[in-house]
Amino acid sequence: MDDKPPPQPTRRPSPHQAVLDEVAPRLRRLRARSGLTLAALSGTTGISKSTLSRLEFGQRRPSLELLLPLAAAYQVPLDDLVGAPEVGDPRVRLTPRALPNGGTAVPLTRGPGPLQAYKMLIADRGEPDLRTHEGYEWLYVLEGRLRLVLAEHDLVLGPGEVAEFDTRVPHWFTSADGRPVEILSLFGRQGERMHVRAKPRG
Template identity: 55%
Template sequence: MEDVLAGVGTRLRALRQARGLTLADLAVETGLTGSTLSRLETGKLRPTLEQLLPLARSHGVPLDDLVAAPPTGDPRIHLRPVRRHGLIVVPLTRRPGGVQAYKVIYPPAGQASTTTPQTHEGYEWFYVLNGRVRFVLADQEFELGPGEAAEFDTGLPHWIGSADSQPAELLTLFSAQGERAHLSPTHP
């Protein structure tokens, strides 16, 4: 039991930092106090199920990931969509830190919770799987369709949403540390 709980704090801190959240931000999302979150991350407080459940939900990860549960031998991946700010986000990576992969579904145009460009630390790359996307970056605006991709520094004001009455589906790679996606063609 002690071995299982020993690394929880480190994983919690890495998840929070990968999302670019402060302890205060996470406290609002989870209903836990900033002090409790800090003590959990530093290992000064032993986590309870009542604390881990809202943290797993907030970070969009299975509870097993927080406690580093041993694999069960089942090779299937159980993706759990999360609703955030009107979007459906499906985390595709299961480790904290580094480049994170997501499938993001944007609601039809006019149904977005905001159209105000945002800024935050990091770097993002996205590929349009289905639908049409309206992409605002600083003072430029683009429309992308299936098979098109874009990459940008998230420190620039940006907004992404569906360009029409249909939802838009994107594959997104994001790094809070500013790592860029490096794509290179394969040679036979």
């Protein structure tokens, strides 16, 4: 006669625990996609590197206090951290943003990451007000005429023309003729050059 006790039923994790277990791999994927280091993410969120590392490997229970700044840093809804499917919708939510001196920018990348893409509608911004900042920018004119002031250069670009420059050089751009101009912009952190050139127009 077999005296072994009957096998105990296998306990399945609760639906809530299953959701929490998926947070860690999502956080790892988001940081890999963004190109951020733990140190950079820590500086953005105020969360220590050790806590971020434990979160990414499931060694720290995710809380709203930790997830809210992470969602803000990655510019994604909180649902993307706790409720997104393994393979998410690749489409980017197009949310227009007003530019300081007139015009609109529509982010085309989820951000943050090594490169950011924008579609911009630029209005007449008045007199040149040259600025500098870290980074490297690539501009492609879709429609209209763009005036680009870059240090001592004052240029006009038409549809299909491209400019790229180090944004530590004083620069400013606007509509060249008072009518809106539509452009694509790629912006990278310093050293992230795009290596893109326009095909010469025949």
